[in-house]
Amino acid sequence: MIELRDVTVRFGSVDAVRDVSLTVESGEWIALIGPNGAGKTSMLRAMCRLVAFRGEIELDGQSVRRLSRRELARVIAFVPQTPVTPHELTVAEYVLLGRTPYLAYLGDESRSDRFAAQRALDRLELLSFADRPLGSLSGGELQRAVLARALAQEAPILMLDEPTTALDLGRQQQALELIDSLRGDGLTVVSTLHDLTLAGQYADRLVLLDRGAVVAQGSPEDVLSVENVESYYDASVRVVREEGRVFVLPLRR
Numbered sequence: 001m002i003e004l005r006d007v008t009v010r011f012g013s014v015d016a017v018r019d020v021s022l023t024v025e026s027g028e029w030i031a032l033i034g035p036n037g038a039g040k041t042s043m044l045r046a047m048c049r050l051v052a053f054r055g056e057i058e059l060d061g062q063s064v065r066r067l068s069r070r071e072l073a074r075v076i077a078f079v080p081q082t083p084v085t086p087h088e089l090t091v092a093e094y095v096l097l098g099r100t101p102y103l104a105y106l107g108d109e110s111r112s113d114r115f116a117a118q119r120a121l122d123r124l125e126l127l128s129f130a131d132r133p134l135g136s137l138s139g140g141e142l143q144r145a146v147l148a149r150a151l152a153q154e155a156p157i158l159m160l161d162e163p164t165t166a167l168d169l170g171r172q173q174q175a176l177e178l179i180d181s182l183r184g185d186g187l188t189v190v191s192t193l194h195d196l197t198l199a200g201q202y203a204d205r206l207v208l209l210d211r212g213a214v215v216a217q218g219s220p221e222d223v224l225s226v227e228n229v230e231s232y233y234d235a236s237v238r239v240v241r242e243e244g245r246v247f248v249l250p251l252r253r
Helices: 040-047 069-073 091-102 111-123 139-152 169-185 196-202 226-233
Strands: 002-011 014-024 029-033 054-059 076-079 157-161 188-192 205-210 213-218 237-242 245-250
Touching: 002 040, 014 040, 014 213, 029 040, 029 169, 029 196, 040 157, 040 188, 069 076, 069 091, 076 139, 091 111, 091 139, 111 139, 139 157, 139 169, 157 169, 169 188, 169 196, 196 245, 205 226, 213 226, 226 237
Parallel strands: 029 188, 029 205, 076 157, 157 188
Antiparallel strands: 002 014, 002 054, 205 213, 237 245
16 A cells, blocks of 8 residues: 655755655554654655655555645545644544545535544544543543544544553553554554554554664564664663563663
C-alpha cells in the first residue's frame, strides 16, 4: 500500500531523513523506532506530504504529489504529537471535523458523517464527554479525542506520532488494542513509539532509524536486541523474550 524510494527530508543543511526506501503492506502495522532526532516524525510527515522531500512516495502505486489535500486526507488519517485542539470546541464538534474530507465546500454533515463520528466516540469511550469543551479535558482525555477524530476520518491508513504519550497504562493498552482490532477491517498503521516494549508487542515490523537512516528492520524479535538498543539508544537494558513477545527493560547502571 505504501512505498518509499530513496526518500530524503532536508531542513537547511541537515538531512532529517536520508535515502530511505521502505514498503508497507496493506493491513500491516509498522512502528518507527529510534532515539530522539532519528527522523521518525519527519518520515511520517513526508508520507503525509506535510514536509518537502526528495525521492518518491506512492500509495497504491500513485504518487502522493499527484493527490490533492482532500484526496490524501481520504486515504491517510494523521495524528501528530501536538495537534491543534481549540479549547472552545466540544469533543463531539472536534471529532466531527474528521469528516471534513468528505464534505462539499460549505456543505453540511450528512447522517453518515454524524454516525461515523458517533461510532468513533463510542469506541474511545468518549460518549459521556461529547458536550465537554476540549479545554476542560485532561491530557489523556484529550489524546483520546484526537484519536477519535482520526478514526472518524475512516481512512485506510492511520499514521500516529507517539499516540500513547499522554495516556496512563490502562488507556495505552485500550488505545493500542483498539487500533490493533481495526486492522481486521484492512487498516494499515504506521506509528512512532518511544516505548520499545509496546512497539514489540503491537507492531508486526519495526524500523529502527538513526540519524535519518534505516539501520535495522524486521520482526520485533530481530530488531529489539540488546546490541541494537545499547548501540543506538546509549542505554543499558535487558531484553526478555516470552511466548513470542519482546520486553525491553532498562537496567540501572
